[in-house]
């Protein structure tokens with residue numbers, strides 16, 4: 531009789547951790563997609579202990595032991611899987627982040643509107659902005675700029691948080707029409723403009739250095755490059771040593787850019803930057 535009572539109490543005590551503790555840990559790992567802070571040795575030994583006791587309970591047979599331990603073996607097996615799945619994922623991401631460090635943006639934002647100029651100003655003082663044009667400020671071929679972007683830039687300049695702005699746009703071939711469009715958008719923002727022509731186009735360092743020359747006082751430490759492409763805007767910023775902000779493209783790209791977007795998608799998947 532006493533043995534049965536003790537067995538029942540032991541089974542209830544074991545079920546507490548199975549019903550509450552282990553599922554909670556599994557859910558937490560699932561939510562944060564990580565097993566950080568969880569000691570692998572503890573998980574592996576818990577799995578082995580639960581499994582062996584469960585098998586013992588089945589072989590004896592002792593259904594108290596079996597019922598108390600088999601669910602624990604199943605749940606700790608899930609934890610073992612999570613350690614493998616998320617642990618590997620983190621290591622894989624870290625590996626790829628090292629490989630693509632030459633393309634890493636300092637900040638990744640949804641759009642130019644999310645650029646927190648007052649925080650930048652608080653930490654770094656007055657900044658100089660170098661902005662990409664197509665798909666960062668306006669849609670390719672368009673001159674329509676979101677009025678909120680205009681207001682944001684103008685306000686920051688009036689408050690002396692932004693010392694100067696230049697629009698830096700690649701131009702495959704010299705084109706007066708294109709240059710006139712870039713100039714018109716720049717005027718709208720009270721900015722300078724530079725059309726970078728092959729072979730000194732983005733990501734050639736000369737493109738950014740030419741743009742910075744338009745802003746007296748602009749140095750790598752106080753300049754921020756904002757653009758929507760890893761291989762041109764961000765690569766350029768890293769080459770020159772200025773901070774970079776990657777924004778999501780505003781809309782569809784020209785056909786010749788599509789292949790770069792595929793590569794970007796692969797890089798984002800591998801590095802988990804976005």
Ligand SMILES: [Mg+2]
Nearest residue numbers: 662664665758
């Ligand atoms: Mg662009």
